[in-house]
Amino acid sequence: MPFLVLGIVTIAFLITTVTKGDPLTAIVAEQQMSNPEVVAAAKARWGLDRPLPERYMIYLGNLLSGDLGTSFITKRNVGTDILYRLPATLELVFAAMIFGTTLGIVLGVLAAYFRNSLIDHGARLFALFGSSLPVFWSGLGLLFIFSVTLNWLPGPGRVDARLALPPGITGFLTIDSLLAGDWTVFKDALWHLLLPAFVLGWTVSGTISRLVRANMLDVMSREFVLTARAKGASEFRVVIVHALRNTMVPTLTVIGYSFAYLITGAVLTETIFSWPGMGSYAVEAARALDFPAIIGVTIVGGLAFLITNLITDILYVVANPRVRLS
């Protein structure tokens, strides 16, 4: 694990050095670029005049004390920036995953149980659209329908800017407002969350429902399902308690993977819905060649992968007793 983290840091660091762009353009105003004094001063200020290995060692040293460096653009500590952005993304991703996983599992189970029926075909169509429609298309389309035309849901953003926000405890607006007992903010945040969470969750539910369907079909033909029926168990019990539990290992893998992917992969959704999260932060950083921010985002994304993988591995043990031996 520590080696993996070091690897992520190193690669993230090296990637920025091999990119063609000159970070100085982000720091120094265009008119000043021809002024060698200003350029030299900027280089010295950000340590860009030192050799690469030295910069790497300094970065590692700072990282050990929790310092991710200072953003060229915001001039704030990257760690602070990320801590401000991460909860917004996590809230969105959690909501999307809860929605997408539930829907995916329910659709997958129904599709497998009523194979080749209208439900099956409907679920397949829904999954196909979910995983093949680009989010910038479905997101904009849904925004247009529900926000612009029908006016049922608010437009982009995380919350109505006019509302006074509750104290940030978890960073999740919905939870913080609940903790503070502020129903207005809670409702507003929830309404804002609905569309982007649906758009993200839709893509996830497509993958999960196809996977669950395939695995359910496999498991439902196994003999222990027949045994359960022969015992007199109800169909609901047979499907949920006996069959579905046996499809959980591959499903967990995909859930974990999707979760980690969404933390940095929600870029388009965050951009469309003006969601102040990691994705939009990463886009801004990349556009401005803000290297410290890029490295910071990469590291956090990598860590998110590692942590979700670890959690997935732990959940495997719960889902599959055969793993427990080793």
Added chain:
Amino acid sequence: MSAQIYSAQSGAVDKAGERAPLLSIRGLRVGFRRAGDQFEAVRGIDLDVAKGEVVGIVGESGSGKSVGMLAALGLTSKNAVVTGSVRFNGDELVGKPAREMRKIRGARIAMIFQDPLSSLNPVMTVGAQIAEAVRLHQRVTRKQAMARAVELLHLVAIPQPERRVNQYPHEFSGGMRQRAVIAMAVANDPDLLIADEPTTALDVTVQAQILSVLRSLQERLGLGLVLITHDLGVVAGHADRVAVVYSGRVVEQAGVSELFADPRHPYTRGLIASIPNLEESRERLFSIDGSPPALGRLPGGCAFHPRCIYAEARCRAEDPPLHDIGGRFSACHFATTLPPFHSAVLATASLDNGSVAP
């Protein structure tokens, strides 16, 4: 035909000692619809099982012996069409609503399957699975059900049941798993246990143990036991009565000693002749020519006639019904006129034809 069958039933009842049969199957048919076509896997099974009786059902794989029993319990897949009559304690099971069938399955009639590896849920402890069977039919607490699970594991002679009850199926050996499956089946003191090839997937030594567990339970609990098998040896050693199934129909039914001493259907004769025999040294093991007809491709007349060494013109035209030949039943036109049976004779006859299958 039906008149003949009902007289047949009364004969079976007399044999079982004036009791009404526990399970009485008449004209059971199971068809499957697949891509517009319809196949009949079971083409009319008649069978009686009395209380406390052990009935063997013998037949090749694909003969419809398992499907027939699954259909009797309402366990066939959704595309199956089941017709005929299955009476359990006088209660008609065919067409019974699923909710009521669930109350019978596992409580009054239990069924166990061939492969103990896959008939237990890999992600639930063995105890939880037995306790589930208990709790599905009895109003007891979780704790009481687990205590009963330990008791049941003890009953099927699993050592250290208190420890075993919390283990998962993969921690059990094949024979132990089948014991656990049996424990689960008898959890609610059923009247009838249907065992579908219960020993096929097991080692020979373990097979004997499982059969003796089944027999001792059957005697102790007074179970009616249906042993579905392709192994005539199992039937010879354990069944009171045998039904031989060929191509979806019962072709012969008789008491076990009668059947082995004097089989009255050519297919039964072929089956018995193909049991390896240590006393008579034969160069080749006998086997019946040809293979069973594929589903939906039955020959006209008697389904067995293309493979039958006694077949005549009549067999190609007329499908013989299962008829009473004196307290036993055979579905052969020549049931009463077949020559005396000797397995070696049959083998020689086949060799003379020069058409012995390898």
